[in-house]
Each structure stands twice: as C-alpha cells, then as structure tokens.
Amino acid sequence: MPIITEVQLNTAIKSGKFSQVYFFYGEESFLVKTYAVKIKNTLLGSAAVDINLLELSGNPDLNMLSDHAESLPFFAEHKVILINDFNLEKLPEGEFELFERILKNVPDTTVMVFYLTGCGFSLRSGRVKKLFEIIKKYSAVCEFKPLNKMKIGDIILRKVHKQKRLISPSNAEYIAEITACDLNLASVETTKLCCYVAEGKEITREIIDAMTAKRLETRIFTLSDAMIAGNKKEAFKILGELFAQRVDPIPILAALSTVYSDYYTAKAAKTNGVPPQQVSADFGYTGAKAGFAARKYTQAAKMELGALRNAVNIIFDADVKCKSSTVNRQLLLEETVLKIIEALY
Numbered sequence: 237m238p239i240i241t242e243v244q245l246n247t248a249i250k251s252g253k254f255s256q257v258y259f260f261y262g263e264e265s266f267l268v269k270t271y272a273v274k275i276k277n278t279l280l281g282s283a284a285v286d287i288n289l290l291e292l293s294g295n296p297d298l299n300m301l302s303d304h305a306e307s308l309p310f311f312a313e314h315k316v317i318l319i320n321d322f323n324l325e326k327l328p329e330g331e332f333e334l335f336e337r338i339l340k341n342v343p344d345t346t347v348m349v350f351y352l353t354g355c356g357f358s359l360r361s362g363r364v365k366k367l368f369e370i371i372k373k374y375s376a377v378c379e380f381k382p383l384n385k386m387k388i389g390d391i392i393l394r395k396v397h398k399q400k401r402l403i404s405p406s407n408a409e410y411i412a413e414i415t416a417c418d419l420n421l422a423s424v425e426t427t428k429l430c431c432y433v434a435e436g437k438e439i440t441r442e443i444i445d446a447m448t449a450k451r452l453e454t455r456i457f458t459l460s461d462a463m464i465a466g467n468k469k470e471a472f473k474i475l476g477e478l479f480a481q482r483v484d485p486i487p488i489l490a491a492l493s494t495v496y497s498d499y500y501t502a503k504a505a506k507t508n509g510v511p512p513q514q515v516s517a518d519f520g521y522t523g524a525k526a527g528f529a530a531r532k533y534t535q536a537a538k539m540e541l542g543a544l545r546n547a548v549n550i551i552f553d554a555d556v557k558c559k560s561s562t563v564n565r566q567l568l569l570e571e572t573v574l575k576i577i578e579a580l581y
Contacts, residue, residue, distance in 0.1 A: 309345050429443065
C-alpha cells in the first residue's frame, strides 16, 4: 500500500474510505494520536468504551492479535484495534512471518491502527528495515513531521474560532512559538486561554503572557535562534527577560550547553548522511524533543562544524568559571552569549 500524506488521510476518513491497516509515526505525536482517535471515533463513535474496540499498548501476543482481528464485530459494521507504541525493534525476526500474515489477512470488518507516540525506530538496522517494508506492503503509512510555527498557528486559530473566541493570526503563532511548536502543549494552553476568555472576546497578547507558562527550554531555543541569526539585540532582550524573571544563570547555561551539543550532534549526523528521523530514534527523542531535534538538524546545516565546536568549548569554560569561582554570573552569561555569536560568525 502507498505511503500517504496527512491531507490524503484526512480526505479518506471524511469520505469513509478506510484501509484495513494503518501505521502512524513521526515527531508530531499529537497528530499521530489525533488521527488514530479520529479513525476510531468515525467508525465507532466517541464513547470511551465500546464492545467493538480493542486498545493495546506495546507488542501484544501475535496469536491473540490474530484472533481479535479475525473475529466479527458485534452488531456493527466494523471493529477497531488500536495498538499504541508497537516497538519494531523488539519484535523477534522469527515472528515476522506471522506478523505479515496477520496484516495481509485483516478482514474488511476490522480496522487495525498502529500509532507510535512514545517510541521511535531506526532504519539503520537491517532487521527493522525488513519489518518496516512488510508494514508498508500491507498498511497505509503516514509520517507526521514537526509542524512549523505558521502551521501550528493556523491550527490554534481554527481551535479558538471553533470555541467562539477571537485571536489574531500573529497571536496564534505567538502561542506556537512560546510552546516551542509542541502541538500537545500548544493545544493545552489554547484550551486554557479559551476557558479564561468569555465567548466572543479576544485572546490578546497581554492575556497570553499572563496565562501561558513559558518553559525555560522554549525560551532558550528562542535565545539560540537569535544567536544563530547574529541578532545580538534580540538575544540580549531575551536574556534580560530571563534575568527579570529571576531565572538563575546556571540553568540557562546548562540549557544552552544542551542546545549547542545537540547542534553539534545534528551537524555531525548531517555531514555523515544520517537523516533526522534516525537521530531522533537513536537518542530516544519523541514529541517536543523530536521536534526540537528536527529543527536543530535543519539549522545546523548552515553552520560550520568548527564553529559549533568552539561554541561548545565556550560554554564549557563558562560553566567551569560559574561553578568554581566567585564571579558575577549574569555578566559571565552575557559575555558567553556574545562570544558564541562571534564564534558563529
């Protein structure tokens, strides 16, 4: 069966043209789960419990899975089997033949959905690659890649309007930005804002700033964006905001260390032809972390490996000074940010 896009998947669901087997994966775990639930709700309704619904987690016993797949639905047209976080790397090769037979013989009355929200897989393993080829042969496979700020902003905009509230496109994108383009977190924060604002009223920037938690990880990534762009003014503005919020310089420095170590890893991976999906799988990145990793991979392509190495060394030297001597930590952090910007340019 073909690999399908989100648009094709959405169109098929709306038209009622379902495949017998689906396999959803990718860094955008919110959409992975959303579409699994959407298929279930379309076929069975939104009830939490249904006699024709089987929900499994991990790698189930394949003989049991086969029995459930082949059994007929009870007073309904379909039964649905949802399997969360089926681990391709843990399925023994000796069970590949049985697994393939199950996928091949799923009856028209059953829809089976594999959806990965908490585990990834690496195609560098020949065994996993072989299993994935089996899955692609019998399943509608859809990969959900990280969404950019504009696309998440559009989703937020539609969600707010559905709740009969108002928000500008720029403020919708602002929510996406401060939640690090993590669709899970953006959705939670948007729901909270809609509850706070009365029907027909607008969600303003002031309300967003007052009600939405800005994660340090998010602010550090925004800071690193400014540093990579050589925008000293914006970088020191963000740094000033963190100081105003009484964030200790040591956690900021630690977060910067993680960011630039990841940039270095991403650049090394790209230089050696390793794709971002494999980087995420190898390091166990999922959800927001996988989204960050994908963005770093793209950004790292524009940087020199030597410059990133220098940036990591600058942070290391600052960390040693910060922890082993009496220094003005805020001043040291400001100097470190300036040195990194200069090292990158």
